[in-house]
Amino acid sequence: MRKVNVYYGDIYAGQLVELSRGNYEFTYDDAFRADGSTPPVSVNLPKSQKVYHSERIFPVFTNMLPEGANRRALCRARKVDESDFFGMLEMICGMDAIGKFVLKRPEE
Template sequence: MRIAEVYRNKRLAGRLTEDDQRNYTFVYDDEYFADTNAPAISLTLPKTSKTYTSDILFPFFFNMLSEGVNKKLQSRTLRIDEKDHFGLLMATAGTDTIGAITIKKVAE
């Protein structure tokens, strides 16, 4: 199982998890959810106390990944399989992202 924290403007917004069968969950952090001024991280992931589940990486997070030549270069440089979308997300979306969302790997 791999876990990543999802930040919006450097504030913990929730947790994204990939289990061993490549099923994904996203849940908002309790404190973030309770803050009525804190917006949802995405239109496709509205703020709710429920846990979102998917058998593919949620499109919102998948769209944060590089494509084409950049993806190939990142995969080779980081030694991560191009098909390991969760691994690439944790390795590349921690600092220099477009927008307010960053992803940080939770130490195992």
């Protein structure tokens, strides 16, 4: 099982979990969900107590990944397989992201 924490700026928003390859879930943090001043992670993942499940990593997260030559170079440098999307998400934890949401390792 692998996990990454999702933050809205410095505010903990929730957690993305890979239970196994092809079995993913996202859960909002209770405090973030209750805060009316914070947006949902995605229009497809509205704030809810619900645990969202998917056979694929949710597009809002894969859209955070670099593309093309940048992806290949980063994967080579970090020794991550380009087909391991969750591994790439772990790889970009703590890096600047486009938009307000960022990923961090649970231990950060």
